[in-house]
Amino acid sequence: MAEHPTTGELFKAKTITGAEVDAAVDVFMRDATVSLFRFESGHTLDPAAAVKAHPWAKATVANQEATEHLRRAAVRTAILLGRPEKE
Numbered sequence: 665m666a667e668h669p670t671t672g673e674l675f676k677a678k679t680i681t682g683a684e685v686d687a688a689v690d691v692f693m694r695d696a697t698v699s700l701f702r703f704e705s706g707h708t709l710d711p712a713a714a715v716k717a718h719p720w721a722k723a724t725v726a727n728q729e730a731t732e733h734l735r736r737a738a739v740r741t742a743i744l745l746g747r748p749e750k751e
Contacts, residue, residue, distance in 0.1 A: 671709060672744035679705045680748075689739050696725065707748035714746035715739055 671688075674680040680703050688701045692711040699710045715721045721742035724730050730738075 668747050670744065671707075671746050671748055674703075674705070674707065674748065675744065679703075680707065685740065685743060688743050689736055692739050692743070693736060703748065706751050708751060709743065709746050709748040711739070711743060711746075714742045718742035718745060 669677070671680060671685065675682065675685060684703050688703075688709065688711055691698050691701055692715065696715070697712055699712050700708055701711050702708050715725055715738075718738075718741065721738040724738035725735055
């Protein structure tokens with residue numbers, strides 16, 4: 665695994681569960697300014713920064729015509745591509 669793996673890489677390695685990824689998406693969808701999500705493994709991620717750093721996710725979340733399903737998919741993609749910190 666990479667020295668600083670993505671959430672997706674941690675998910676593939678079974679360090680982070682799908683339920684945790686879903687929970688991170690849920691947290692962002694409730695509050696787009698949330699800056700800390702802690703996974704059970706001790707990794708932390710800033711969901712707002714992950715979405716802001718991903719051009720498609722950022723544009724989709726801001727698009728008033730995007731469906732809830734599309735917004736969630738965009739946020740999930742950004743979170744999976746984010747690089748959590750290990751505490």
